[in-house]
Amino acid sequence: MIKVDGLTKRYARNIAVDNISFEVEKGQIVGFLGPNGAGKTTTMRVLTCFLPPTSGRASVAGFDVFDQPIEVKRRIGYLPETPPLYPEMEVKEYVRYVGQLKGVPNSELDAKVNEACERCNVADVKDKLIAKLSKGYRQRVGLASSIIHNPDVLILDEPTAGLDPEQRKETLSLIRGLAGSHTIILSTHILPEVEQTCQRVIIISKGKLVATDTMENLNSRLRGAEMVAVELEPRGGDLAKETVQQRLEQVSGVSRVLFKEARGPRLFFEVESLQGRSIRADLARSIVSADWNLLELHAAGLSLEEIFLQLTGAEKAAPGGSK
């Protein structure tokens, strides 16, 4: 449904999004996770055709965001970080206006407005001025207006930012309820929100894609496990890489060994530890004692872990985040 390929967005001074690629399948809820300034908003703005990419491509429902923006915009519902509301308008008037802009035919307009307001629990304030609404209501009015045209893809930028815990829970369950009929990308810097809501997660940091995986895989990979990148050169004949891999797997504390690539006689592996184990010393000893050349050995998964720490830290810092 959404395809991002080598997307880069450069502002005057800095690179906000640096060569990221990912895909989102139809019907999924995907969490777009990253600390503040990671480039989440920028990516979403490219996907919604608000900003052109500097390089790379992105397409939504098969339409390129740069070549066919109108087609993309028709199929997207977008809720920016601050809902783009006109305070002088009434709720139903606003939702209706957005519906008209999105191209909902006049004959269906009233029914759609009612439906969207019902689905987002704002039917009770339909006749109120937006200026008079609380923050939670405003968020939901924004949400209602973004689903008015029943879009294929729903892009929500930090839909829970600035809400109190109760409102957060409501908003998240609302979003879960919207899944199924829409493909949803929601960005957040709060890890547990993703755990509660999303099937898949895309993690970015400082503009770079760090990981994209299902929630379960990420959890098991990250609960205290260590990733180590190893570069070595087996001496004494052409040792098959399987032999090397087996030997590495036998080191105590290792859970998984991934062969990455071979460059001439040099082999590159990624080794993952069991939870809570530190394996670098044992790995080095084992390689040296086999009389192979150990060229490099360093912790590789740390950046992901660091980000997770940062994310969980951010959650602790934000008082009263969803449990």
Added chain:
Amino acid sequence: MNLVWIICKKELKSYFASPIAYGLMAFFALIFGYFFYAAVAIFVVRGTEMQMMGRSMPMDLNEWVVRPVMMNVSVIGLFIIPMITMRLFAEEKKTGTIELLATCPVTDLQIILGKWLAAVLLYAAILGISAFDLAILFLYGKPDGMPILISYFGLLLQGSCLLAVGAFISNCTRNQIIAGAGTFVVCLLLWVLDWVAAYDTSTTGKIISYLSVTGHFENFAKGVLDSKDVVYYLSLIFLGLFLTTRSMESLRWRA
């Protein structure tokens, strides 16, 4: 076209939801009322003088009241127009609602035309207030109707082109005050250019005064419809709207 009208209606409602529209109308009603009263008073005094001197040729209402008053309106407009256009884009940029318009299946041109049209309609409504005063002339005298219509048409054309310029300036900033002040300065410049013609009769002087917005209104005020003036205003409207589309595009690339 339908989308242009949808955006236009929403903009008009926004104008009337805030005090701006009413404030401008009240301001214009007062100022116009004053100038109209002054013009009529002069007309009455001069008329009596003429009669006492024994000339019985009736004085022309169009020449003595309508024309000077309409010239005044064309200058009053320079003060009203920045107040109308300053919020057009700057406000949406500041509050972020521009992100809604820019991510809806609407083209830049439709957004710009919708907003500009709303500004033109509001300006027309403000000008319309003066019709109540002018109607008094028809109650007590016999002014010629056609020249009045032509001068209204001229006022609207002049307003439309300054509103297009104002829309462009509002698109260049997210600060309403800067947008308003910038538009005011440009309006004043386009007005003052006309004065050059008074001192400088060379070709340069003629070219400069040709660029003056108010200069082109003089014919309209006399009730003369000259295609040269209409072309001037239409090209300025086109230029203003074109620059606005350019600025919207370039901002997107730089943003």
